[in-house]
Structure formats: structure tokens, C-alpha cells
Amino acid sequence: MRGARVIVFVICYLFSINVFAKRFETRCKLVRELLKVGMHNDIFLGQWVCLIEKVSNRDTKAFVVTPSGRKNYGLFQIPSRWSREGKRGGECNTTCESLLDDDIRNDTACALNIFLREGFKYWTQWEIRCKNDNHISKEIHKCPDLMSHTLSTNRSLLRHNLRTLYNRMK
Numbered sequence: 001m002r003g004a005r006v007i008v009f010v011i012c013y014l015f016s017i018n019v020f021a022k023r024f025e026t027r028c029k030l031v032r033e034l035l036k037v038g039m040h041n042d043i044f045l046g047q048w049v050c051l052i053e054k055v056s057n058r059d060t061k062a063f064v065v066t067p068s069g070r071k072n073y074g075l076f077q078i079p080s081r082w083s084r085e086g087k088r089g090g091e092c093n094t095t096c097e098s099l100l101d102d103d104i105r106n107d108t109a110c111a112l113n114i115f116l117r118e119g120f121k122y123w124t125q126w127e128i129r130c131k132n133d134n135h136i137s138k139e140i141h142k143c144p145d146l147m148s149h150t151l152s153t154n155r156s157l158l159r160h161n162l163r164t165l166y167n168r169m170k
Contacts, residue, residue: 024058027136028143037105039112041146044120046137048111050130051123052076060102074099076111077123083110091117 024030027049035041039048055077056062064072071080073096083090083099092110099107120126130136140146 023060027053027140028145030058031140031143032145033104034108035145037108039108043137044115045146046134046140047120047126047130049140050133050136051120051126053136054125054129055123060104060107061100063100071096074107075104076107076114077125078107078110078114082114 024033030049030052031045034045034048039045052058052075055072056075058075060075062072062074062077064077066072072078073080073083076099078092078099080096081090082092083094083096085096088095092106092113094106094110099110114122120130
């Protein structure tokens with residue numbers, strides 16, 4: 001009898017996660033959403049997808065409290081330094097709670113803000129698990145949306161992006 005209750009509890013818990021959390025089932029769906037909210041189809045797109053997969057498993061509701069007590073929110077696991085609980089604030093002028101909803105526009109804008117200031121190396125998991133991995137970049141370029149989407153950067157902007165990335169990875 002006790003085992004049956006545990007099984008029912010686990011099933012209800014798993015059902016509630018799937019109902020209330022938006023999780024991008026595939027890389028292509030994640031790429032489509034990132035492009036829709038303004039992420040550029042450039043050399044960094046694969047790195048963003050890798051980061052998202054490693055820190056949140058593509059789950060918009062991901063919430064982690066580190067052993068040091070730091071709270072990280074949402075798809076990009078943005079720390080509370082960049083937002084405020086219960087009211088707009090922080091470096092991204094947003095609420096922590098808004099980083100946990102299904103609308104990823106503010107999450108993406110905040111992540112880009114962090115990237116422009118700190119680079120990908122701000123995210124330890126990117127440094128450890130994505131920095132030298134181009135596999136995801138190769139995979140996402142097979143996505144139908146990406147194949148039909150034209151590259152939005154010209155050569156000089158591409159060179160600038162490469163130079164910026166190189167400088168931030170030092």
C-alpha cells in the first residue's frame with residue numbers, strides 16, 4: 001500500500017513538471033525560439049544552445065540554489081545579482097520570477113547583457129563543458145529553420161565577433 005502511494009506521488013510530480021514547465025524537447029525547437037526572440041544566427045548560436053543544455057536542460061523553470069546559497073534562475077541559469085526577487089532590479093532590471101516563465105525574451109536579453117559584459121566564461125559550465133565543443137554547432141545547422149534562415153552578419157561583423165570571443169576566452 002505504501003509503495004502504491006509513492007508511485008502515485010511520483011507520477012503526479014512528473015505530470016506537474018510536464019504541465020507547468022516549458023521544456024524544449026529538441027535542439028531545433030530551442031533554436032527556433034531563440035531566433036524568434038531575437039538571438040542572432042551567428043557563430044555563437046551553437047554555444048548558446050550548449051550552455052542552455054548544460055545549465056538548465058532546456059527547461060525554462062530550472063531553479064538551482066548552489067551550496068554557497070546563490071540562486072540561479074531559468075533557461076540560462078541567471079544568478080540573482082542580475083535580477084531581484086519580487087521586484088524589477090539588478091543589472092538586467094528584471095525580476096527573478098520572470099526568468100522562470102515561458103516567455104524567454106527577458107531571459108535572452110539578460111543573458112546577452114551578461115555576455116556583452118563578461119563573455120561566456122561567466123558561466124562556469126560553459127567553460128567546462130562547451131568551450132571547445134563544436135558538435136552542437138554542427139548539429140543545429142541541420143535544423144530546417146536554421147538552414148532556411150540567412151546568416152545575418154557580414155564579414156566585418158563576423159571578424160569583430162570572432163575577435164571579441166577570442167578576447168573573452170583569454
